Amino acid sequence: MLAATIGYLEKQRSAAQRDAGRAGSRRRVLLGMTGAVGLGVLAWAVRSRKGREDGVRARAPVVDAPRWPAPGATLSVPDLRLPPPGVPHRVVIDAGHGAPNNRGNTSCRCEREETFTLAAARAVAGRLEATGAFDLRVSREGDRPVTYHERVEDADAWGAEAFVSLHSDVRGKPERREGGCPVSVLSPGFSVLWSDEGEATLVARRAALARRVAARLEEAGFLPYDGAEYTGLYAPDAAQRGVFLDRHALEERIFVLRRPTMPSVLVETHHALDPREVTRWDDPFTLDVFAAALGAALLDTLAFGGP
Ligand SMILES: [Zn+2]
Structure with missing residues (x-):
C-alpha cells in the first residue's frame, strides 16, 4: 500500500x-x-x-x-537563433493536395488531408512570419484547386529560397475502423522526403535542408518514423533518422521534390490514421514547436550556411 x-x-x-x-x-x-x-x-x-x-x-x-505520441510526451521549442536584420528569407509553405482531383488521404477522423495541410500551412507560415526572419507564401488559398505546376512556377517567379511541402501520411493498412474512419497505431512519426535527382549543387542543398529539418524535429521531441512501410517507395537516408529519398518508379516521383529550382522537401508531419498523433496535432502548441523547429532548420541552411 x-x-x-x-x-x-x-x-x-x-x-x-x-x-x-x-x-x-x-x-x-x-x-x-x-x-x-x-x-x-x-x-x-x-x-x-x-x-x-x-x-x-x-x-x-x-x-x-513517455515518448511521442503518448499524451504525456514533452515537446520542447528549439533555440531559434535569428540572423542580423536584413532581407527576410522567402519561403513557400506548400499546403499538400488541394490540386485538381487530388484531395489526399482520409484521416482516422475522416478529415481530408487537404483540409489539414491548409490549416497547418497557414499556422506555420504565420508563426514563421512573426519572427521577422522570413517572408512566407502559402501555395494555395481557400477551395480553389491549384496545380502543382502552378505552385512551383509561382515559387520560382517570386524568388523563393526554399519550398516546404506539408502533408500527413498513411502507412500500411488500417488495423481497424472507428466510427467508419480508418485507424492504425503501428507506424507513428514524422518523415522528411527529398529527391536526389538533378543538378549536384541543388541536390546537396535539398539534402542539407531535409536533414536539418528532421534533426530539429527530433531534437524538439517529435518521433522520426522508422520507415517500415516505405520499402520500395522511399529509401532511408543514412545521414539522419526520419529522412527518406524518393524511390518511386520514375514516372511516379514526387513533382514538388524534383522540379522546384530552389531546395525543396516534403514533411509528412504525422500518421493521419493514428488517433494519438492526430490529437497531438490538434494542440496549437504542437504547431508552435513544429514551426520553431522548421524555422531553425531553414535558418541553419539559408542564413548560417551549415552544417
Ligand atoms: Zn499527402
Whole structure:
C-alpha cells in the first residue's frame, strides 16, 4: 500500500513537472519568436535561469519518460537563433493536395488531408512570419484547386529560397475502423522526403535542408518514423533518422521534390490514421514547436550556411 501511495505521488509530481515544463516552453516560444534581434539572447538567459531554479527536475530520472505520441510526451521549442536584420528569407509553405482531383488521404477522423495541410500551412507560415526572419507564401488559398505546376512556377517567379511541402501520411493498412474512419497505431512519426535527382549543387542543398529539418524535429521531441512501410517507395537516408529519398518508379516521383529550382522537401508531419498523433496535432502548441523547429532548420541552411 505504501509503495502504491509513493507510486501515485511520483506520478502526480511528474505530471506537475511536465505541466511546468510545458508552460516554460510556451514562454520560450513567445520569447524566441518575436523576431527582434537580441531577444534570442534574452530567451537563452531566461532558459538558463530557469534551468538553475529547476535543478531538482533536471536530476529527475527520465528512463520512463513517455515518448511521442503518448499524451504525456514533452515537446520542447528549439533555440531559434535569428540572423542580423536584413532581407527576410522567402519561403513557400506548400499546403499538400488541394490540386485538381487530388484531395489526399482520409484521416482516422475522416478529415481530408487537404483540409489539414491548409490549416497547418497557414499556422506555420504565420508563426514563421512573426519572427521577422522570413517572408512566407502559402501555395494555395481557400477551395480553389491549384496545380502543382502552378505552385512551383509561382515559387520560382517570386524568388523563393526554399519550398516546404506539408502533408500527413498513411502507412500500411488500417488495423481497424472507428466510427467508419480508418485507424492504425503501428507506424507513428514524422518523415522528411527529398529527391536526389538533378543538378549536384541543388541536390546537396535539398539534402542539407531535409536533414536539418528532421534533426530539429527530433531534437524538439517529435518521433522520426522508422520507415517500415516505405520499402520500395522511399529509401532511408543514412545521414539522419526520419529522412527518406524518393524511390518511386520514375514516372511516379514526387513533382514538388524534383522540379522546384530552389531546395525543396516534403514533411509528412504525422500518421493521419493514428488517433494519438492526430490529437497531438490538434494542440496549437504542437504547431508552435513544429514551426520553431522548421524555422531553425531553414535558418541553419539559408542564413548560417551549415552544417
Ligand atoms: Zn499527402
